[in-house]
């Protein structure tokens with residue numbers, strides 16, 4: 389039986405229907421899923437009531453998993469391959485460190501020299517309304533630039549900083565942001581990345597980019613803002629409304645995403661992520 393797909397938006401994404409990721413899966417079937425992943429940038433699997441072990445096991449089929457050494461505070465205490473994205477308070481009652489994870493346009497682990505291939509985010513608990521995530525196609529973003537702009541950005545490198553913008557403003561968040569920066573010094577990444585598997589060019593920017601290497605922040609800012617604004621035009625974006633037991637897989641090499649935070653923060657939102665390691669990209673810069 390061929391894989392049953394339902395496209396999620398014009399720009400990107402497809403739902404994989406009638407697949408239970410916890411069941412044994414042939415190489416052929418997984419190959420079809422992987423091809424769909426490369427073609428659509430994000431894949432949605434609904435109704436996956438699975439264990440953490442099964443989440444990790446399915447994720448491993450995409451490649452070797454990150455043990456999240458770069459994000460030690462958000463790791464699951466028992467499963468280093470699982471990263472918590474939750475507003476459930478810690479056992480001692482203090483607020484969760486990961487409650488603002490992803491609240492800016494980004495591609496996972498872009499602030500390291502081995503940025504992620506892809507991530508698999510599983511939804512456990514979602515507020516009554518909202519808590520959506522936006523995804524943008526960075527292929528479309530690149531392909532719709534003018535030839536002049538493509539030429540201008542061809543050799544630029546953007547300096548990516550770790551840490552979440554929102555939490556850096558909160559008192560408890562400053563220590564966390566400082567720790568993040570210590571573990572993860574700034575990394576310059578090509579602004580145009582060739583996807584290692586499809587060979588297609590994708591824009592690789594986002595709101596973690598502070599400036600271009602070899603340029604001042606003041607010089608860089610207008611172009612960074614233009615590229616981020618262009619890449620996230622509504623027609624290039626898919627907005628996901630979560631249901632419990634959704635698993636969404638995205639390709640970090642040709643998409644960006646953002647957690648909207650469009651919900652009542654007194655309600656619970658609990659997600660868990662695995663992160664597939666990617667190929668090396670970029671270089672560490674001495675000072676941001």
Ligand code: OGA
Pocket residue numbers: 473489490491496507509519520521645646647648659661
């Ligand atoms: C992530 C992330 C977004 C969300 O897990 O990498 O950015 O909506 N999450 O939780």
Ligand code: MN
Pocket residue numbers: 490494495496645
């Ligand atoms: Mn993310």
